Amino acid sequence: MTNSDRPWEPPLAGSEVEHLVGALDRMRTTFRWKADDLDAAGLRTRVGASSLTLGGLLKHLAAVEDDVFITKLSGKPLGAPWDTADWDDRYEWPFTSAADDTPEQLYALWDATVERSRARLAAALADGGLDQLVHVSWPDGRHASLRRLVCDMIEEYGRHTGHADLLREAVDGLVGEDPPAGWHAKAGRA
Numbered sequence: 001m002t003n004s005d006r007p008w009e010p011p012l013a014g015s016e017v018e019h020l021v022g023a024l025d026r027m028r029t030t031f032r033w034k035a036d037d038l039d040a041a042g043l044r045t046r047v048g049a050s051s052l053t054l055g056g057l058l059k060h061l062a063a064v065e066d067d068v069f070i071t072k073l074s075g076k077p078l079g080a081p082w083d084t085a086d087w088d089d090r091y092e093w094p095f096t097s098a099a100d101d102t103p104e105q106l107y108a109l110w111d112a113t114v115e116r117s118r119a120r121l122a123a124a125l126a127d128g129g130l131d132q133l134v135h136v137s138w139p140d141g142r143h144a145s146l147r148r149l150v151c152d153m154i155e156e157y158g159r160h161t162g163h164a165d166l167l168r169e170a171v172d173g174l175v176g177e178d179p180p181a182g183w184h185a186k187a188g189r190a
Contacts, residue, residue, distance in 0.1 A: 016130065059094040
């Protein structure tokens with residue numbers, strides 16, 4: 001099997017940048033596979049007492065991608081759809097409002113946001129590498145590095161891909177660690 005069969009697989013022996021970006025893209029791909037090709041009912045499925053859904057995770061992770069690779073990276077404000085959202089509860093809105101979105105909207109939002117994030121990350125890496133300081137800072141004035149943002153994104157996807165494992169198994173029994181060779185994301189079922 002070649003890497004072209006599994007383009008999300010990180011390199012076996014690459015640079016630090018290649019490994020970190022590869023790990024992030026593998027987590028993104030695994031998450032997207034777990035959420036792939038579902039109808040509205042599948043994206044709204046819950047497990048037990050939790051209100052978490054795959055649709056909510058798609059929208060939440062899209063919001064996190066933009067927050068990290070726009071606001072935290074450069075200090076620029078978020079654009080659509082986040083700039084007009086009802087952020088009364090900043091952390092819950094993406095999770096709860098996803099129930100009002102169609103599967104096509106949720107997949108398109110996540111897919112487009114991740115592509116923008118990949119482009120922004122590639123540009124930032126070309127412009128200063130992982131050690132460069134980014135916009136986000138702590139109260140004492142210390143700024144985070146780009147490396148920290150990438151590691152935070154890997155952690156975020158790790159947490160939510162575990163949630164997606166449980167939710168997807170509850171929807172249709174899909175289990176597994178990685179997408180099958182040759183897998184490509186679909187837009188969802190009508």
